[in-house]
Amino acid sequence: MPKQLAIILPVIIAIIISGCGNQSTPEDSGSNQPQQLPSDANLLVIGDVSDEPDQSTAFWQPLANYLAANLVDQGIDGGTVRVAPDLETMTRWLQSGVVDVYIDSSYPSLLVSRDSGSIPILRHGRGGVSEYHSVIFTLNSTGLTELDDLEGQLVAFDAPYSTSGFFLPAYFLIDNGYTLSEKSSNNAAVSEDEIGYVFSYQDINALQWLLSNRVNAVVTDSITFQEIPASTREQIVILAETESLPSQLVSVAADLNPNLRDALVEVMEAMTESEEGLAVLDQIDTSNFDTIPGGLEAFVTRTNQMFAVVEG
Amino acid sequence: MTYLSGKFRNLQLAAKFSIGASLLVAITIAAISLLSLDQERQHFRHDLEEQANLLLLSTSLASDTGLYELDAFYLSNLASEISGDEVLNVRFYDDTGRLVADNTGDPETLFIIEPNATGIDLLDEEEPLLRWEDERLFAGRNVLLGNGVVGAVSLELSTEELNTQIAATRNQAVGAAFLAIIAAIAVAYALSRSITAPIRQLAQASSQVAEGNYKVQYEGNASGEVGELVNSFNTMTEAIRLKTRDLQRATRDAQEASRLKDEFLSVMSHELRTPLNAMIGFLGIVQMTEKQMTDKGLHRVERARSNAERLLALINDILDISRIESGRMQLVPTPVNIRQEVAKLNDQMAVLAEEKGLSLVVSVDKMLPEMVTVDEDAFTKIATNLVGNAIKFTEEGQVTLALLKDTNDWIIEVKDTGVGIPAHMHQIIFERFRQVDGSTKRKYGGSGLGLAITASLIRAMNGTINVTSAPNEGATFTVRIPIVDTARSQALSRMEVEVA
Numbered sequence: 153m154p155k156q157l158a159i160i161l162p163v164i165i166a167i168i169i170s171g172c173g174n175q176s177t178p179e180d181s182g183s184n185q186p187q188q189l190p191s192d193a194n195l196l197v198i199g200d201v202s203d204e205p206d207q208s209t210a211f212w213q214p215l216a217n218y219l220a221a222n223l224v225d226q227g228i229d230g231g232t233v234r235v236a237p238d239l240e241t242m243t244r245w246l247q248s249g250v251v252d253v254y255i256d257s258s259y260p261s262l263l264v265s266r267d268s269g270s271i272p273i274l275r276h277g278r279g280g281v282s283e284y285h286s287v288i289f290t291l292n293s294t295g296l297t298e299l300d301d302l303e304g305q306l307v308a309f310d311a312p313y314s315t316s317g318f319f320l321p322a323y324f325l326i327d328n329g330y331t332l333s334e335k336s337s338n339n340a341a342v343s344e345d346e347i348g349y350v351f352s353y354q355d356i357n358a359l360q361w362l363l364s365n366r367v368n369a370v371v372t373d374s375i376t377f378q379e380i381p382a383s384t385r386e387q388i389v390i391l392a393e394t395e396s397l398p399s400q401l402v403s404v405a406a407d408l409n410p411n412l413r414d415a416l417v418e419v420m421e422a423m424t425e426s427e428e429g430l431a432v433l434d435q436i437d438t439s440n441f442d443t444i445p446g447g448l449e450a451f452v453t454r455t456n457q458m459f460a461v462v463e464g
Numbered sequence: 465m466t467y468l469s470g471k472f473r474n475l476q477l478a479a480k481f482s483i484g485a486s487l488l489v490a491i492t493i494a495a496i497s498l499l500s501l502d503q504e505r506q507h508f509r510h511d512l513e514e515q516a517n518l519l520l521l522s523t524s525l526a527s528d529t530g531l532y533e534l535d536a537f538y539l540s541n542l543a544s545e546i547s548g549d550e551v552l553n554v555r556f557y558d559d560t561g562r563l564v565a566d567n568t569g570d571p572e573t574l575f576i577i578e579p580n581a582t583g584i585d586l587l588d589e590e591e592p593l594l595r596w597e598d599e600r601l602f603a604g605r606n607v608l609l610g611n612g613v614v615g616a617v618s619l620e621l622s623t624e625e626l627n628t629q630i631a632a633t634r635n636q637a638v639g640a641a642f643l644a645i646i647a648a649i650a651v652a653y654a655l656s657r658s659i660t661a662p663i664r665q666l667a668q669a670s671s672q673v674a675e676g677n678y679k680v681q682y683e684g685n686a687s688g689e690v691g692e693l694v695n696s697f698n699t700m701t702e703a704i705r706l707k708t709r710d711l712q713r714a715t716r717d718a719q720e721a722s723r724l725k726d727e728f729l730s731v732m733s734h735e736l737r738t739p740l741n742a743m744i745g746f747l748g749i750v751q752m753t754e755k756q757m758t759d760k761g762l763h764r765v766e767r768a769r770s771n772a773e774r775l776l777a778l779i780n781d782i783l784d785i786s787r788i789e790s791g792r793m794q795l796v797p798t799p800v801n802i803r804q805e806v807a808k809l810n811d812q813m814a815v816l817a818e819e820k821g822l823s824l825v826v827s828v829d830k831m832l833p834e835m836v837t838v839d840e841d842a843f844t845k846i847a848t849n850l851v852g853n854a855i856k857f858t859e860e861g862q863v864t865l866a867l868l869k870d871t872n873d874w875i876i877e878v879k880d881t882g883v884g885i886p887a888h889m890h891q892i893i894f895e896r897f898r899q900v901d902g903s904t905k906r907k908y909g910g911s912g913l914g915l916a917i918t919a920s921l922i923r924a925m926n927g928t929i930n931v932t933s934a935p936n937e938g939a940t941f942t943v944r945i946p947i948v949d950t951a952r953s954q955a956l957s958r959m960e961v962e963v964a
Contacts, residue, residue, distance in 0.1 A: 291577070354537035356574070360564045363577050366534055379571045387577055 194229045196220045196416075199251030201242050201260065205235035211436060212255070218432045219253075222419045226412045239313065243268040246405045253416070254403045259315035261401040262455050269406035272448060273417050276400030277439040279375075285396040286320040287377040290369040291362060292387050299328065299391050304344040305368035306335060308358035309351055316373030317355070320394040323458045338366045397455075402441060417443075477663065478656040485652030490645050497637040504633045508626045509596070516603040516621050517592050519551070523617050524607045527556055531607050531615035534558060536574075539565030546619075552600055553620040557583030559613055586616035599623055662686040666697055678705035726790055733783045737776060744772045781913040784845075785896060788920040795839040795924050797948060802836040803828050805843060806867060813851045813865075822855060823862040831869040837948040842921045849914040850878040850941050858882030861938070869947075873927075876943040885933040893931070894919040 198216045202208040216231030234251050236242040239260055245251040246268040254264060255276055264270055275282055288307070290296045296305065302325075310317020325332055325347060333346040338361060342348030350367065352358035355376045362370040363384070369391060380388070402420065404413050420441040423429030433440065444451045472480065523546060530538045543554035547567035556565040561583030563573060586593065586604040595602040597620075604618035662684055672680045678701055686694045747769035751762060787793040810826045817824040847865065854863040861881025868875040885893060897912040922929045925945050933939035 356536045356540065356565075357534065359575055360534055360536040360558075363575060364534055364558045364560065364562055364564065380575050381572050384575050384577055 194227060196223060196228045196231045197234050197250065197252045198231070199234050199236060199242055199245055199254045201236050201239060201256060203237065208235045209233045214432045214435045218423070218429065219416065219419060223412065223415055226409070226415050228412070239264055246270045246403075249405060249407060252405055252408055254405075255400060256403075257315045257400050258397045258455075259319040260313045261403050262459070263313070265403055266459065270403040271406060271413075272401045272403045272444065272451065273413065274402040274420055274441045275398040275444050276402050276441055278400045279437055280439045281375055281399050282439070282442070283396040284316055284373045284375055284399050286316045286324070286371050286394040287374055287390060288321055288324075288369060288371050288392040288394075289362075289377070289388050289390045291365075292389055293365075294368050294389075296368060296391065297389060299325075299330070302347045302369060302391065303330065304342055304346070306338055306340070306342050306348040306350060308338070308361050308367040308370040309349045310355060310358060310371070311351055311353050315397055315399075316394075317358075317371060318351075319458070319462060320397060321371040322462045324392060324394040326464075327461050398444060401444075476660070478653065478660045481656035481659070482649055482652040485655075486645055486649045489648035489652075490641070493641040493644050497634075497641055501630065501634055501637060505630050508629050509601075512601055512621060512623070512626055513594050513603075516594060516601055516619060519546070519621075520592050520603045520605055520617065520619055523554065523619065524605060527617055528607050528609040528614055531556060531558065531564075532609050534564060536565045540567070540569055543567035544569075550622050550625060551619055552622050553618075555583075555618045556607075557586060557616040557618075559587070559615050560584075561587055561616070564615070582618060583616050586618060587613055589616070596623075599627075659690060662690045662694060666694065669697065669701070673701055673704065678708050722790065726786065726792070729783060729786050733779055736779050740772050740776045740779070744769055744776065747772065778913075781917060784917050785913050785920070788917065788924070793924070795842055795921075797837045797839050797925075799835040799837050800840045800843065801834060802832065802838075802843075802867060803834065805840065806847075806865070809844065809847050809851065809865070813848070813855065816852070816855050817863060820855060820858070821860065822858055824851070824855070825862055825864040826866075827864070828867045829869045832867055832874055836874060838945065839925070842925065846918050846921055846943060847876060847878075849918045850876070850943070853914060854878050854880035854882065854939070854941075858938070870944070872947060873944040874947050876945070877940065879938065879940040881938040884935040884937045885931060885939050886935055887933075890931050890933070894929070 196216060196219055198212050198219075200208045200212055212233045213231075216233055218231070220228045220231030234245060236245060236251075242251065242254060243264050246254060246264065254261065254270055256264070261270075261272060265272060288299075288302075294305075296302065307321075309321065312318055322332060331346040333342065333348050335342065335348045335350045338350050340348065340350070352361060352370075355372050358367070358370045358372060359376075359380070361367045374393070404416065408416075421443070423433055424440050472483070475483070523542070526542060527539055529535075530542065539556045543556065543565055544567050546554045554567045555563055557580055558564045561579035561581075563576065563580045563583060566574065582604065587606050589605045590608075592603055592605045600623055601621040602618065603621065604616060606613045606616045608614065662682070665684055666682055669680045669682055680701060681698050682694045684694070747765055750757075750765050751769070754761075754765075757765070784793070806826055806828055810824065814824045851863060851865055858880040859882065863878070863880045866875075866877045866879075868877060894915050896916040919929055922943055922945065927943060927945035929941060929943045931939055931941050
């Protein structure tokens with residue numbers, strides 16, 4: 153036990169010092185990351201945004217290696233991973249050619265694409281889920297039964313860059329004529345003509361806040377919603393479900409050689425056809441890479457409309 | 465149990481002592497070990513409880529803000545960091561007792577609306593609640609932020625290490641106990657050997673003493689009580705040796721005296737019987753040849769002859785009893801026509817009976833074989849003594865002599881109608897020189913040796929004699945002598961003759 157305490161206590165102290173409840177953002181944790189990285193025309197670079205660069209690099213490196221090995225005829229002789237601390241950094245890296253391929257969920261991918269010109273090329277079925285949507289729900293005990301009841305109430309969203317936890321429900325509510333108002337805490341007052349929202353930064357927080365009556369309603373992605381035990385779901389009222397978006401997108405830098413881009417699409421779509429490709433997909437917890445339903449142009453048009461609504 | 469106790473009783477003293485001492489040591493060590501183990505267990509439990517308290521306090525401090533803000537993600541990470549092999553479960557409850565985070569992250573338990581019973585209980589626990597459960601120690605308490613209860617935390621600590629420590633202590637105790645028992649057995653065995661070795665040697669010496677070797681002495685070293693026993697033994701054997709030597713000397717002297725007595729008796733009887741026979745012979749000649757002798761003179765000669773004959777009979781009796789008692793009388797059983805012997809006896813004794821006006825009735829059982837194997841002289845002396853006594857002590861009536869056959873014995877039965885014998889004299893009359901009383905001897909005469917000789921002869925023939933009588937009711941003497949196979953004894957006799 154003393155040995156265990158010697159391990160646990162510093163962890164606890166470190167957690168206390170770091171401050172509980174204050175979620176670290178990519179900007180906070182990545183301040184020591186290089187802002188400019190040299191590009192190498194012969195390397196295929198996959199980019200990711202994370203505050204845990206080691207884990208992220210280890211996670212994506214198998215895919216980088218696989219793609220490089222299958223793009224030799226395009227002049228690629230190696231694959232690597234670059235981890236940016238935030239979306240702004242990633243935007244710059246895509247613009248400067250430091251990163252060739254960027255994989256993230258839809259909303260951040262679209263934000264980076266809007267600012268850097270990166271081009272979404274494929275849908276990424278991470279965790280076996282290619283698309284998801286958002287579910288807005290509350291408890292029976294709140295007495296709320298329809299969207300209109302949300303006015304004057306506080307709803308828990310996930311995070312500002314979350315597709316299902318912000319982008320989809322914000323667009324849905326605004327598009328339906330409601331006024332959203334961000335609140336700094338779940339104790340903040342909400343006026344009758346608005347729907348207040350507060351970021352929980354984690355689905356688990358949002359759910360617990362609802363179950364503990366800290367908020368009146370909550371938004372989660374459809375996958376998380378399915379994890380709620382059946383006994384609890386029986387006491388839940390679904391107020392709305394949004395349209396679906398790809399859970400993850402694969403984007404490439406705007407200036408990436410079109411031949412390489414086409415070859416990349418071909419290689420990634422064909423990964424399910426080889427044992428080596430399937431093994432790599434399994435390592436990155438992905439079922440497949442496929443094309444965006446309805447085509448890239450329609451997707452971009454639709455998401456631009458949604459951006460316009462959300463950003464006012 | 466009876467079998468084991470029987471086996472234990474049969475063990476040697478050293479083994480008993482070793483087993484007893486070992487058992488005592490084993491029981492003592494077992495008791496001490498159990499007490500020690502219990503104390504160690506209490507000590508370990510106390511340590512674990514202290515550690516649980518400390519961990520609980522640290523965890524509550526680390527989780528107060530998280531619980532206040534209901535940051536389930538942070539609390540889940542905290543629970544995961546704390547949990548491990550030794551902390552099995554970490555759970556956090558909100559201010560209603562709902563489980564909001566744990567180290568498992570299982571939605572089935574975390575996303576439940578209803579408050580948790582344990583959580584509700586812990587909200588009121590300002591002091592750590594400790595509870596021992598199977599294979600774990602449960603610890604829980606509420607979590608305060610300022611003066612308000614913001615939730616509760618519970619931990620479940622594994623007792624595996626505790627059990628391992630207890631097992632290690634137990635194993636050490638068992639090992640130490642085993643070594644102590646081995647040492648105890650060795651010490652007990654050595655000690656018991658030091659005690660029992662002299663005793664065993666004494667036992668061996670005693671066996672030699674029992675076999676007649678009185679010169680044996682214990683030569684080993686012994687002290688204390690055993691030493692006293694050894695000294696006593698040596699003193700005893702020396703005393704026995706000296707007594708035995710004295711007895712041997714006395715025996716030799718007695719044997720020599722007996723031999724001299726026998727020689728004396730032999731010589732004296734010869735020296736006495738020779739002139740007595742001459743006297744009796746000459747007195748008989750005088751009675752037959754001296755025609756001028758008056759009746760008074762003849763009567764005196766007759767009395768002289770009668771007294772000489774009584775004296776000769778007495779001397780013969782003394783010689784007989786002397787030979788019997790010295791073992792020099794050898795009986796020689798031979799086939800005897802018992803009916804002829806009885807007829808001769810009748811001829812001799814009938815005269816005496818008639819002189820006293822008595823009738824002598826003699827009978828022989830038809831089942832009795834014609835030839836009976838017996839020492840003829842002994843049979844004659846037995847029958848003569850018994851019939852003679854019967855005639856002597858009977859004043860009127862009759863005397864009967866009957867030879868009967870039983871299953872394994874033949875029987876000489878002599879019955880009279882005489883003065884009888886009191887019950888208290890039934891055994892005494894078979895002793896030497898004993899008659900019913902002094903007056904009897906004076907009235908009826910006799911040496912008092914007849915029945916003693918008769919009884920001795922019967923014993924020599926492996927027979928028995930008993931008397932049934934009462935004063936003035938006569939007496940019946942019954943002699944039982946085992947029947948000897950006549951044919952076999954005849955063959956034996958022939959062999960003896962041929963060897964001779």
